[in-house]
Amino acid sequence: MQLLIEKIKNEGKVLSESVLKVDSFLNHQVDPELMFEIGKEFAARFKDEGITKILTIESSGIAPSVMAGLQMNVPVIFARKRKSLTLVNDLLTANVYSFTKQESNEISVSKKFLQEGDQVLIIDDFLANGQAALGLAQIVKEANASIAGMGIVIEKGFQDGGKQLREAGYKVESLAIVDSLADGKVTFRQDHKVEEIAR
Ligand code: G4P
Numbered sequence: 001m002q003l004l005i006e007k008i009k010n011e012g013k014v015l016s017e018s019v020l021k022v023d024s025f026l027n028h029q030v031d032p033e034l035m036f037e038i039g040k041e042f043a044a045r046f047k048d049e050g051i052t053k054i055l056t057i058e059s060s061g062i063a064p065s066v067m068a069g070l071q072m073n074v075p076v077i078f079a080r081k082r083k084s085l086t087l088v089n090d091l092l093t094a095n096v097y098s099f100t101k102q103e104s105n106e107i108s109v110s111k112k113f114l115q116e117g118d119q120v121l122i123i124d125d126f127l128a129n130g131q132a133a134l135g136l137a138q139i140v141k142e143a144n145a146s147i148a149g150m151g152i153v154i155e156k157g158f159q160d161g162g163k164q165l166r167e168a169g170y171k172v173e174s175l176a177i178v179d180s181l182a183d184g185k186v187t188f189r190q191d192h193k194v195e196e197i198a199r
Contacts (some may be wrong), residue, residue, distance in 0.1 A: 001037075001038070001041050001175040001176060003034065003037055004034065004037075004038065004153070004154075004175050004176045005188055005190065007025055007031070007034055008020070008022060008154070008176060008178075008186060008188075009186065011025060012186055014181045014184045014186060016181070017182055018158075018159070018181060019100075020154070020156070020178060020181055020186065022154070026060060026063070026064075026125055026153065027060045027125065030063045032063075035063045035064055035066075035067045036067050038064045038067060038068070038153060038175060039064065039066075039067025039068040039069075039070055039071045040067075040071050041175055042064070042067075042068040042071070042072075042121070042123065042175075043068055043071035043072045045173045046072070046121055046148065046149050046151065046171075049119060049121070049148040049149055049171070050119045050148065051072055051074055051119050051120070051121045051148050052074055052117075052118045052119045052120070053074055053075055053076075053077060053113075053114065053118050053119075053120050053121070053145075054069050054072070054074055054075070054076045054077070054121045054122075054123055055076075055077050055078075055079065055109070055114070055120050055121070055122050055123070055136050055139070055140060056076065056077070056078050056079070056122070056123045056124060056136070057078060057079045057081065057096075057124060057132055057135075057136060058078045058079065058080060058081055060125040060126075061123055061124045061125050062076070062078050064123055064125065064151075064153050065078070065123040068121070068123060068151065072121075074121075075113070077109055077114065079107040079108060079109050079135075079136060079139060080107065080108050080109070081105050083108075090110060090111040090112065091109065091110060092109045092110075092111055092114065092139045092142045092143055093106055093107065093108045093109075093139070093142075094106070094107055094134075094135035094136070094138040094139050094142075095107075095135065096131050096132055096134075096135035097131050098131060099129045099131070100128065100129075107132075107135050107136075107139070108139075109139050109143075111143065114139070114140065114143035114145050115143065115145060116143065116144040116145060117145065118140075118143070118145035119145070119146050119148040120140045120145050120146065120148060121148050121149055121150070121151060122136045122140070122147060122149070122150045122151070123150070123151045124136070124150075124151075124153070125153045125154065126153070126154050126155075126156065127150075127152040127154070127155040127156065127159075127161045127162055127172075127174060128156050128159045128161055129159055129161045129164075130160070130161025130162070130164045130165050131161070133152075133161065133165055133170075134164075134165070137150075137170070147170060148171070149170065149171035149172070149173065150165060150170050150171070150172045150173070151174075151175075152172065152173070152174040152175070153174075153175050153176070154176050154177075154178060155172075155174035155176070155177045155178070156177075156178050156181075157177045157178060157179045157189055158178070158179060158180055158181075162174065162177070176188060177189035177190070
């Protein structure tokens with residue numbers, strides 16, 4: 001998605017060979033117009049999948065998911081990472097291990113929001129090792145609902161989450177795929193294609 005790629009080029013900060021900071025529009029401050037376009041793009045890419053619900057994880061998955069839900073006219077559920085005062089009974093849960101943070105979190109969703117027969121689109125802001133997406137997929141399975149696909153705002157193509165999820169058979173649509181953060185530069189997968197065409 002060209003608009004997103006331009007935004008990353010202009011505002012993204014390469015923190016290390018594996019971490020991209022995008023807190024000016026996605027992870028802290030949020031750019032509503034960009035999120036609106038992201039919502040439209042997800043809606044277009046999954047228009048034939050009969051989506052009935054969107055499932056994401058707090059916190060940064062919420063903004064793009066709500067915009068996609070608005071376009072697709074479906075509810076958006078976000079899995080909680082911390083125990084909630086009101087969310088105590090009848091929970092669907094999964095354990096998510098973060099390689100980045102080296103910690104495990106139990107994520108949870110109330111059973112009442114996911115039913116058998118739901119066609120669920122899983123959305124997340126980043127795809128790194130795929131653990132969050134796999135945890136969300138487990139929750140959908142626990143509800144006996146179906147996973148219609150996974151929409152990712154930024155995939156880090158040099159980590160193996162995307163490969164793992166596609167090999168597992170999921171339709172994964174990433175709006176920007178970063179192939180490398182080496183030498184302080186962001187290289188997009190699309191850049192390779194453009195270069196190949198130019199040659
Ligand atoms: P995984 O789910 O794909 O296995 O990812 P991982 O555990 O490595 O990532 C843990 C957290 O770090 C997630 O956010 C994820 O979105 C984020 N993350 C991973 N790589 C990057 C990166 O290069 N840049 C940025 N900005 N974030 C990255 P989280 O802790 O759940 O944060 P939030 O959703 O509450 O903002």
